Amino acid sequence: xxxxxxxxxxxxxxxxxxxxxxxxxxxxxxxxxxxxxxxxxxxxxxxxxxxxxxxxxxxxxxxxxxxxxxxxxxxxxxxxxxxxxxxxxxxxxxxxxxxxxxxxxxxxxxxxxxxxxxxxxxxxxxxxxxxxxxxxxxxxxxxxxxxxxxxxxxxxxxxxxxxxxxxxxxxxxxxxxxxxxxxxxxxxxxxxxxxxxxxxxxxxxxxxxxxxxxxxxxxxxxxxxxxxxxxxxxxxxx
Amino acid sequence: xxxxxxxxxxxxxxxxxxxxxxxxxxxxxxxxxxxxxxxxxxxxxxxxxxxxxxxxxxxxxxxxxxxxxxxxxxxxxxxxxxxxxxxxxxxxxxxxxxxxxxxxxxxxxxxxxxxxxxxxxxxxxxxxxxxxxxxxxxxxxxxxxxxxxxxxxxxxxxxxxxxxxxxxxxxxxxxxxxxxxxxxxxxxxxxxxxxxxxxxxxxxxxxxx
Numbered sequence: 001x002x003x004x005x006x007x008x009x010x011x012x013x014x015x016x017x018x019x020x021x022x023x024x025x026x027x028x029x030x031x032x033x034x035x036x037x038x039x040x041x042x043x044x045x046x047x048x049x050x051x052x053x054x055x056x057x058x059x060x061x062x063x064x065x066x067x068x069x070x071x072x073x074x075x076x077x078x079x080x081x082x083x084x085x086x087x088x089x090x091x092x093x094x095x096x097x098x099x100x101x102x103x104x105x106x107x108x109x110x111x112x113x114x115x116x117x118x119x120x121x122x123x124x125x126x127x128x129x130x131x132x133x134x135x136x137x138x139x140x141x142x143x144x145x146x147x148x149x150x151x152x153x154x155x156x157x158x159x160x161x162x163x164x165x166x167x168x169x170x171x172x173x174x175x176x177x178x179x180x181x182x183x184x185x186x187x188x189x190x191x192x193x194x195x196x197x198x199x200x201x202x203x204x205x206x207x208x209x210x211x212x213x214x215x216x217x218x219x220x221x222x223x224x225x226x227x228x229x230x231x232x233x234x235x236x237x238x
Numbered sequence: 239x240x241x242x243x244x245x246x247x248x249x250x251x252x253x254x255x256x257x258x259x260x261x262x263x264x265x266x267x268x269x270x271x272x273x274x275x276x277x278x279x280x281x282x283x284x285x286x287x288x289x290x291x292x293x294x295x296x297x298x299x300x301x302x303x304x305x306x307x308x309x310x311x312x313x314x315x316x317x318x319x320x321x322x323x324x325x326x327x328x329x330x331x332x333x334x335x336x337x338x339x340x341x342x343x344x345x346x347x348x349x350x351x352x353x354x355x356x357x358x359x360x361x362x363x364x365x366x367x368x369x370x371x372x373x374x375x376x377x378x379x380x381x382x383x384x385x386x387x388x389x390x391x392x393x394x395x396x397x398x399x400x401x402x403x404x405x406x407x408x409x410x411x412x413x414x415x416x417x418x419x420x421x422x423x424x425x426x427x428x429x430x431x432x433x434x435x436x437x438x439x440x441x442x443x444x445x446x447x
Contacts, residue, residue: 227267
């Protein structure tokens with residue numbers, strides 16, 4: 001399988017087609033899937049063919065698997081005992097989320113070299129700042145509210161990629177209760193949302209903010225429906 | 239399945255409606271964050287379809303269970319590698335289960351010095367009677383009219399070869415045996431059928447929908 005020849009695209013396409021169909025002989029199949037792991041063009045050729053053929057799996061009659069399959073998955077992964085028990089626990093209260101969040105906050109504090117808790121006199125222009133970052137800890141949004149103003153300003157400082165038909169929605173994550181929406185925010189430039197009360201009150205019990213990906217116009221349910229993309233700890237400069 | 243033996247009536251259930259795919263994409267994204275509730279819902283929404291695919295290809299309920307379990311364990315660990323910009327979640331999941339089934343079948347071939355028809359008898363699995371033939375499934379699966387037309391336009395032999403390979407995981411040699419054709423003929427049937435399918439699907443703009 002020499003894929004460096006000039007006719008590579010045609011040969012690659014033919015190999016990817018037989019891989020997706022399943023007729024590629026065992027050794028060639030193994031070699032191609034290994035090559036795909038480090039070569040984006042090979043992976044893309046395979047993906048294109050998987051997409052072309054995927055619709056054909058819909059002609060296959062569904063068969064309900066025995067409950068022991070799910071039980072086995074849960075026990076192999078060491079998850080909560082049943083799907084129903086897990087279903088009660090939304091993402092914003094999962095340990096994994098907070099563990100990641102804590103790491104991100106720490107990384108940000110290190111990266112910014114900021115002493116985050118500075119005692120001082122209280123004044124209306126003292127800011128409450130949240131730097132929101134994705135799992136890679138790179139800052140994407142900075143949300144700022146001044147103590148005397150209910151407007152929270154959101155500045156996009158990183159690359160926020162939002163698919164067409166989707167929107168970013170900003171949430172307060174109150175301690176011990178469900179997220180509260182602050183509204184849809186832009187994916188570039190500067191946006192503004194209005195807090196439900198003065199920042200000291202509205203954010204009193206809110207240790208963190210998060211941004212989830214929602215349908216255009218925002219979550220239809222009032223609760224986050226999409227993945228959380230960015231999160232950050234609410235920091236007071238006083 | 240109480241569907242009178244036709245696969246077509248299941249299409250809606252396993253379907254690829256945009257709403258379903260939006261939901262699945264959101265669930266996969268949450269699974270990538272370690273969200274167990276999303277994982278449980280993903281299982282509830284997709285396991286019957288995926289198990290059906292595994293049973294169909296492997297013809298062995300116990301093996302299909304094992305593969306389904308491995309597939310979901312892998313999804314839990316690798317949901318983050320799903321890229322919503324590149325494929326539909328239902329496509330991605332179907333590829334995950336099919337590839338695991340095919341890897342298993344092909345690995346078994348590597349372990350077997352000679353592949354004889356006797357090997358098939360060890361993995362018989364009772365499928366519901368009145369089950370659609372592979373070609374019927376091929377057409378039932380091609381619910382989008384354009385795809386159906388493209389599949390239907392293939393010649394009978396190549397169409398049969400594609401259907402058997404896709405739904406039963408048959409290799410070139412097994413196809414030749416099954417269809418009583420020389421190996422070279424079957425290989426070129428498969429190659430040409432895939433080329434024609436691609437040309438036809440690309441012409442009607444089917445890719446990436």
